[in-house]
Amino acid sequence: MVMAEMWISMGPQHPMTHGLWTLKVKVDGETITDADPELGYLHRSVEKMGERRKYFMNTTLTDRLCYASSTTWTHCYVLTVEELMNVEIPERAKYIRT
Structure with missing residues (x-):
């Protein structure tokens, strides 16, 4: 056949x-x-939603970027925001993150 x-x-x-x-x-x-x-099945207009929210509200969006490593995406976002805003985090927070 x-x-x-x-x-x-x-x-x-x-x-x-x-x-x-x-x-x-x-x-x-x-x-x-x-x-x-x-590609692109995870695109959910996260960028556009992030533009309309306050920076601290976007952590719920970054959790949904990748189901396999959601904490990594949120950690990356938080570190970026802190660096852009020149925020000094406490030693305890540094210890918890490492």
């Missing part, structure tokens, strides 16, 4: 992609002959 080439979508619900992106693959039998990745 001869199989024709076809395109198969592997995501965003496929376990391989974790919902972050989708991959459309062209197969000839069981051989992948071409692939077309589509």
Whole structure:
């Protein structure tokens, strides 16, 4: 039996992609002959929402950027805001963050 080439979508619900992106693959039998990745499935207009809020309210948005490392994104955001505002944090806070 001869199989024709076809395109198969592997995501965003496929376990391989974790919902972050989708991959459309062209197969000839069981051989992948071409692939077309589509990125951007996590884009939720976070930048625009962040523009309309006060800086301390954006930590709830940064938690949702990546489900696998939400605390890392929030930590990065907080450090950036503190540096831009020249905020000196207490020693206890430095100790807790390390």
